[in-house]
Amino acid sequence: MEKLKDLLLKVQKGELSVEEAMKFLRDLPYEDLGFAKLDHHRALRRGVPEVIFCQGKTPKQVVRITERMMQKGTNIMGTRASLEIFEEVEKAIPEAVYYPEARIFAVIKEPVPKNKGLIAVVSAGTSDIPVAEEAAVTAELFGNNVERLYDVGVAGIHRLFMNMEVIKRAQVIIVVAGMEGALASVVAGLVDKPVIAVPTSVGYGANFSGLSALLTMLNSCAGGLTVVNIDNGFGAGFAAHQINKLGGQVE
Template identity: 40%
Template sequence: MDNILELVDKLKSGKISLENFIKLYEENYILKHNDIHVDTFRNKRLGFDEVIYGRNKTVEQIKDIISLYEQKKLRFFCTGLDNQKLKELKLSFPNLIICEKSGTAKNFSSSKPRFSNSVGVIAAGTSDSKVAYEAIETLNALGIPNKKYIDIGVAGIHRFLHYMDDFKKHSVLIVIAGMEGALPSVVGGIFSQPIIAVPTSVGYGTALSGFTPLLAMLTSCANGITVVNIDNGFGAAMAAFRIIQQIENKNDR
């Protein structure tokens, strides 16, 4: 399969006709099945493969997507899966690697670390751990070194303080919290690295399924915190990936 830029060059130079260009592009870069259109060129554009959000897809839709990926021998990574979906997918695709802790599935082993910069994944409570593990699995899939710190929230701040020296070693910190969402402000007020805050839907009534920590993080007095959506461990990991990729690209120049 030619690189898309090579195909464009061949079209410009007249080595292939417009009709052949369209045919080759559709065959190699557009995977279609019913309402599914798989983006196979995302890695060339952005540096990472398309990731499938499985929460609102049926098992049959996810199976169709996996089949399309395997047909083209492409890597597959899916987030937002409950245990029932994971069980059904594993029955249909025995080689699928599933992780119940994170609600993810993939058809490849985690990449060896390909970056020198690392990410610290900090979760306020064990109730926030599924979001943390989603971030961790995504980082592993991208080949980013990471270390997890779970159940060290502000309700027992001494637990957090115990890891102060460890946090300094990471280039990016992902900070995950539900309830009142205070932990990212604490981290952002102490450490200079990019801080990516993730509100979770954990908490009693007035936590409002994550909106209270979301608003708290958006109005944090610790300057420069980045905030992603509620329970979006995947989005936090992708934000960290973009930052680290730019750091390392700059260092290679």
């Protein structure tokens, strides 16, 4: 909405022609690149711009999308981005930043409002960290304070109990776990804050690539536990951001 106000002001001042303004407005709902239709309207609807899911796209396609979003002056975030894809993006946009564990790249053009509350990201094991980092980096890029607590799964539950101060400070908690996925139920049974569970595909054969953890979390007896899809750290980070921003922003 602020961008629209700025646009109208520029037209009134003669800094922008009516034709140029019409061209901008024509692409505002979405821009058709042939292989992709960029949703430039998403920030107005949802508070954050469209995020590029890089998996399955070619480096050339990701670069083209990133360049078009850059021209609109929006912040850019790409998830499931391989190093190969990032290296191509970096050639076109040197200010792009890569988070290798999370497989995320970002270009921050506009200041991001900071939310007051804390989001805690908890992983059961070290093997769950890539998914946990996807959640943590997503939440941070959306303007949230994040604390990480990794490798505190039920196989050594004392590790969790000895670090409960981190969890108790949080307004929202993301719990990432593979194998049987029990950690989410344990954490949800100890706190009065929203808990978002992320099952991971970490585990042996009967884990069924994360299905066992997903079913455990969906069948949790801890009331109020919310579950996202297998390995969906981005979805958890986004959901935690939406909850946390209800607590207000830093002045």
